[in-house]
Amino acid sequence: MARDTELLAAQAAKLLVECLAAPDRAEDRAWFVHWFQRRQLPDYAESLLAFDGDATPATAALFLEPLWRGRLRTGLRQRPAGEAADQLVSLVELVLHRRTALDLPPTPSSPAGPPAPHAACADHLDFGGSTFHGPVVGVQHVRHLYGDPPGSGRPRPTDWPPAVDLEPLAHGVRPTRRAEGLPVLPPYVRRDADGRVRSALAQAVPKGGLVVVLGEPFAGKTRTALEAVVDALPYVRVFVPAQGEDLRTLPAALRDHPEPCLLWLDDLDAHLGHGGLEPRLLAQLFGQRAVVVATLRESAYDACRDGPGGRVLDVAQVVELPREWSGDERRRAEEAGDPRLAEAARHSGAEGVAAYLAVGPLVWREWQRARRPDRHPRGYALVRAAVDLARCGLRGPLPQDLLLRVHEGYQAVTGMEREPVDEALAWAAEKRHGVLRMLRRGGARMWEPAAYLVDTAAQDEDFPPVARAVWRCALAAADADAAYDFETVAARAWQAFRPAAEAGDSSAMHHLALVAEGLGAQDEAEAWLRRAAEAGQAESAGRLGRRLAERGRTREAEPFLETAAEAGDEAAATLLGRLLLNRARRWLRAGAEAGDPEAAQPARPSPPGSGGADRAAAVAHSDPESPRTPTDTDHTPVWHGILEDLR
Known part of the structure; x- marks a missing residue:
């Protein structure tokens, strides 16, 4: 392994020095800058950005190559193990393919890579530096500014973002609750299906292929697929079409682009039909070694299978991702170092950690809006009573009579008299997005609030504290009913009053x-x-x-x-x-x-x-x-x- 690392560092250093010596290779240099930044080596990245010296062959051999070979070795030792090497291999392959496309000679220690698409064309002639003393008849191939016919408006593949630059929230990943001092999204938690997704990608890369991550809504399909792409193909160019966008011009756009590209389709069913994916278009894309990565909901799978999309699924490698998380996945979530993940791992049920994190904020906002007189003020107050009692330490199902007694004390909530209790409870018990209920039944006339609402209320500085009258109800209930832990409620009350x-x-x-x-x-x-x-x-x-x-x-x-x-x-x-x-x-x-x-x-x-x-x-x-x-x-x-x- 040490020997492999040394060879990889040597080859990458040779390519990096080539980039330093050629002003027109600034984009390749930028990839190395990005690699060092991801390895938490900003000084090396800044050194690359600031380099403006004359890298002659002698200088390169004596000074620059040994210098950068050592720096690359340092980056390869950064954790997590294997990730740095995998991404550097992808970067080296990318630079080799780009050099081939520019007709640059290969380095002695590296393969030339596949020939450029125009190399075998008899009518290709490079006019650069030529002098003509008579008329010349030839064919001129003019590339448009964009790779497609005029009016298509689609950027060239060289303008597509690399996988490492894809913003998850902009490409289908659902947001979760914001928390001060924490990133917008929690860190990715390794799923049990990750190995199967990466294996499918590895099989698709050499000759092109279609990989579909299948699962229920809010199972985490999009984040899982994106993380697999970034991990396996960090520097591949990615095209993300809008839903319903015509994809038939893509093969032409890829024809003059020697590097493999990736087509990202979140919700595959929205990209089928007229102008979308179909077997012949897929064959053309695969001929350009394009990889297509898509997500698909379980509810849409049967409809796609029974319709024209069934032929597309026939050629796909489908990886199923369950919504409910396994014990190992929950353990990894608790150990990830983000309190939101730990909370979701402990409190989410069959809906799974991803759904808890994604649907929870949607349900919270709906609950807060419900307090208006023209919505569900009594429903809001009943959920608020359950949430506040749970914050006091009364975990588990709560008697309906207790909720009714407590919810009458929320004097600031107006309009409750217009909403019957039965209707309010029915509204609160509806399943949101097929995943979460604000209140769920825990027995005859017993109700339990959604854990997400309880946790968020406890952490939201703008949410009102539990009123003293509610604390007194909670203490009385805990003293009278052995189902609750009186000492827990009393300890929380002590902290609240002191x-x-x-x-x-x-x-x-x-x-x-x-x-x-x-x-x-x-x-x-x-x-x-x-x-x-x-x-x-x-x-x-x-x-x-x-x-x-x-x-x-x-x-x-x-x-x-x-x-x-x-x-x-x-x-x-x-x-x-x-x-x-x-x-x-x-x-x-x-x-x-x-x-x-x-x-x-x-x-x-x-x-x-x-x-x-x-x-x-x-x-x-x-x-x-x-x-x-x-x-x-x-x-x-x-x-x-x-x-x-x-x-």
Whole structure:
């Protein structure tokens, strides 16, 4: 292998020096510049671009060839293994063919390549540098500026872009979600079918051929086919016709072009019929060693097979690409280093990673537009409820009743009253592009949001945060239903509330205290209740007062209970009254025992049947040092109380 690399570097260096010595070989020099750029060697690329010296044979042999041979060896050692060598081989073949077309002599160490198309023509005469002393009769072949007849408007093959310069998004690859700091498209993930596609291309290259990548919509056909072309034929010229464009003049355009070219047809069925591909045209293209690479949807295959296109498919090498990704493909996606790919590998189902990435943005945009009053505002709100609850940590199917309760809280969404619930759910459950639903059924009256919507909402800085009322619903649901992981929901709620609480938001402090109670962190809960109460949160003051009273710290509890009572908390007022009455009875009894007749009178039990007086007497005859316990409702689990508040 080392020896092969050395020979390749030597041959490429000889050709490169030839390009440096000939001003009219600037295009060949540009290919070497591009090769070094792809190998992450910009200094060598810039050196080539800046070269303007006189490369005499002696200079080339003594200095330039050894210099560039070493630089080429450096490029051949760049990863990924094999890719640099394959692309340099393609570049060398390209330059050899171009030199042959220019009638330049071959280098001693390289083959001459196929003869130029005009070499065998008896009527060909090069008039360059000739002098004539009489009339001469000959035939002049005039090439138009474009390789086709006047008016065709098709550029010459030399003006077609090389495969490495094809922009994927401009040639059929679907965009995915944009992410700051990441490229527009995620890196290509090797598919299990790649070997079969490259093998088909290798068989088509020597004498021309048709390769078709077949699969369901959004299977990744276009990206897979393009990557195979760039990998196997990086410097081949590519023609990309518009759908329905007349292809019958292509053989004439290729006739004077000695290098193999490639015809790219995304959605083959759009290029069949009158003026499109048919067996005779394919035969002419193959005669020019043209390679045709196409994609085709499964739904169009049968129609093509049953129609005139069936004869075209007869000569094609068809490679099927499944939409659902295998375990190995998902593993490679997770290891690719792009969070979008890792997310798709984990969350996509039978639709596959490519469909998740391509269809997801389309569904997201449709959902966002649906909030308008004249579209599907209730459908939007129901999906939003499912997405927000999933963001809280309630993964899996969600009860329809919970969605209905939460979605009513989106006050900014107007027009919901015009859309019945059943219609809204039916709209949300429609399959988009044959791939994704916004909501899918997870059982009787159970719904689960599309993972793509949940992931995108969590990462989109412009999407509204989960409201506190939704967090309370999620915490209550997780506490009541073992199908959900309460600790996960509580941990996410803690992260959601803490920044605002630390910034002085008393409501966030109160919610943080409730989360801490649910997790069993009683000291943390009491600390946040105290901070919230001191910041004026009456609900926190009442809750803290009850906690302190339960622990026998009645004198400390009284001011907090009084704050809550003054804010309208009836339970706090009742408990505070009992504590104060209990303390009053104690001192009145002490005064009575000391002989004060005024102290003895209020301490007497009230007559039976006097309601509140009976309860006061019971308090008076209790242990004066023991605080009264809260009512039964105070012992209800914290999340049950939250759920009752929401109802």
